[in-house]
Amino acid sequence: DIQMAQSPSSQSASVGDRVTITCRAGQSITSYLNWYQQKPGRAPKLLIRAASSLQSGVPSRFSGSGSGTDFTLTISSLQPEDSATYFCQQSYSTPYTFGQGTKLEIK
């Protein structure tokens, strides 16, 4: 199985801040990395697919980058509604595996 490691595990930032979350794969997954947002008690929501493609309807302040083993999710200007847990998922090979998540809080 491909291990996915996210950092940090939790983060606190202020409205308007630029926030970066990192995901590292245990082997190269080329660009097959997806990002999700999950709010408490809600289903996860796809934000970014294939490392950098913004899913339809997702605000443009979200962006993704990276290839190989190292990937980044960036929120360019943090908004109050962005308080959530974010996790990554590799779709390079089965079994699909997920990062442990980054809990993002608003100061």
Next chain:
Amino acid sequence: QVQLQESGPGLVKPSETLSLTCTVSGGSITSYYWSWIRQPPGKGVEWIGDIYYSGNTNYNPSLKSRVTISVATSKKQFSLKLNSVTAADTAVYFCARAPGYVPLSWFDPWGQGTLVTVSS
């Protein structure tokens, strides 16, 4: 827009079989892959397996010996059976859609999730 809804018992006894159904509404069940995914309380997300509308399945090797996923296209439903459950199988179970197999395997949308507790 496509919506997914999980249904099934919220409490299962140890050693018994967990059975859940996901109903697809607002869209077609054909030409997509349909997954079951779970999240134990306070823990990370685990992919259980998926099924193509034609019936082809793929399972996580960690659960393969205990899992069966099936599809009923006429009902626009797919189902999960996990046998010989233990407390470690307590989790929120989600169903989700993927546009394809590897590497087109991003999950969108997801159902709202259903908590299944394994306890006597």
